[in-house]
Amino acid sequence: MKHSVDEVFGRQVRQMISGEVFFNEPMDHHASLGVGGKADVFACPENERELVGLVGFLVERGIPFYPVGNCTNLVVRDGGYRGVLISLKRLQGLEIRTDSVEETLLYAEAGVSLARLTEFALQESLAGLEFCAGIPGTLGGALRMNAGAWGSEMKDIVSSVRLLAPGREIEEIPRSRLSFSYRNLDFSGGGVITTALLALRRGRRESIKARVEEITAERKKRHPLTFRSAGSVFKNPPGTPAGRLIEETGLKGLRIGDAVVSEQHGNFIVNTRAARADDVIALIEIVRRTVKEQRGIKLETEVVIIGDEQ
Numbered sequence: 001m002k003h004s005v006d007e008v009f010g011r012q013v014r015q016m017i018s019g020e021v022f023f024n025e026p027m028d029h030h031a032s033l034g035v036g037g038k039a040d041v042f043a044c045p046e047n048e049r050e051l052v053g054l055v056g057f058l059v060e061r062g063i064p065f066y067p068v069g070n071c072t073n074l075v076v077r078d079g080g081y082r083g084v085l086i087s088l089k090r091l092q093g094l095e096i097r098t099d100s101v102e103e104t105l106l107y108a109e110a111g112v113s114l115a116r117l118t119e120f121a122l123q124e125s126l127a128g129l130e131f132c133a134g135i136p137g138t139l140g141g142a143l144r145m146n147a148g149a150w151g152s153e154m155k156d157i158v159s160s161v162r163l164l165a166p167g168r169e170i171e172e173i174p175r176s177r178l179s180f181s182y183r184n185l186d187f188s189g190g191g192v193i194t195t196a197l198l199a200l201r202r203g204r205r206e207s208i209k210a211r212v213e214e215i216t217a218e219r220k221k222r223h224p225l226t227f228r229s230a231g232s233v234f235k236n237p238p239g240t241p242a243g244r245l246i247e248e249t250g251l252k253g254l255r256i257g258d259a260v261v262s263e264q265h266g267n268f269i270v271n272t273r274a275a276r277a278d279d280v281i282a283l284i285e286i287v288r289r290t291v292k293e294q295r296g297i298k299l300e301t302e303v304v305i306i307g308d309e310q
């Protein structure tokens with residue numbers, strides 16, 4: 001979309017957004033994996049009002065856009081993204097809305113990190129978010145991915161989501177109308193999650209803290225956290241976890257450029273220095289092909305891959 005970065009367009013976007021706006025922004029600066037080509041525009045609206053204005057403007061002009069959180073599950077191909085990546089990271093509202101014996105509703109904006117949410121819940125003695133300890137994404141990304149660990153997923157704690165769908169007013173969607181599946185929340189036609197209400201319950205702070213510490217320690221033991229990564233690359237197929245399948249097919253340690261199938265955990269691809277998105281994607285393809293040939297199982301990626309090839 002060569003026209004997206006012309007001067008007039010740039011000026012218009014800057015007028016709409018009081019937060020940061022970057023042009024030709026290298027996505028390796030933002031992605032936890034440290035790879036990725038340039039986005040034409042990387043815009044960070046300060047609040048929901050600016051977000052609504054920006055999305056309306058882009059929809060009207062037919063300019064592609066894509067929401068991102070902390071980019072911890074994202075690979076932008078080396079050819080970059082033609083359009084506007086809208087980062088929700090400035091939307092940081094967080095408060096308790098309703099408190100009763102049965103349930104506490106926690107209101108949070110999409111850019112709040114799971115780390116902040118987990119810490120807030122711990123300080124308030126609210127149970128239910130412990131499984132999120134150590135997942136490095138934002139609330140918006142976690143909802144879209146139906147992030148999960150240790151037997152729980154976002155779908156278990158969400159009460160409602162506010163969604164800005166292209167060409168529509170913001171709509172509050174209750175849990176009963178949200179279509180969650182394994183590592184996915186499906187909203188046909190796309191959209192941007194702006195806020196959510198999470199249903200938690202009062203608990204004992206010591207037991208919440210103990211669970212968070214246990215999970216954090218377990219993650220340190222199992223995951224290659226000293227390297228840059230995007231977490232699990234593949235979804236677990238029914239039966240055997242993807243990491244074990246990859247280990248059993250002898251692919252641990254396989255390297256292309258500086259991208260390596262982690263020796264510690266087969267389902268992680270790590271960036272050991274200056275990997276490129278192409279290296280990561282080439283490794284993904286080799287792993288997929290090998291597991292299919294040797295075990296007859298088709299692995300699907302959990303990481304989201306967007307953008308153009310170089």
Ligand SMILES: Cc1cc2nc3c(=O)[nH]c(=O)nc-3n(C[C@H](O)[C@H](O)[C@H](O)COP(=O)(O)OP(=O)(O)OC[C@H]3O[C@@H](n4cnc5c(N)ncnc54)[C@H](O)[C@@H]3O)c2cc1C
Nearest residue numbers: 069070071072073137138140141142144147148193230231
């Ligand atoms: C070390 C490590 C460990 C991890 N462990 C886990 C784990 O245990 N379990 C797990 O599930 N994941 C895990 N992940 C993956 C990742 O952290 C989660 O999927 C996380 O929830 C993604 O959030 P994000 O803000 O980084 O999303 P991004 O990577 O920025 O985006 C991911 C997807 O969400 C969409 N999205 C982001 N924000 C919004 C929004 N506001 N509205 C609509 N769509 C949006 C994007 O368009 C994209 O499709 C791990 C990652 C790392 C690096």
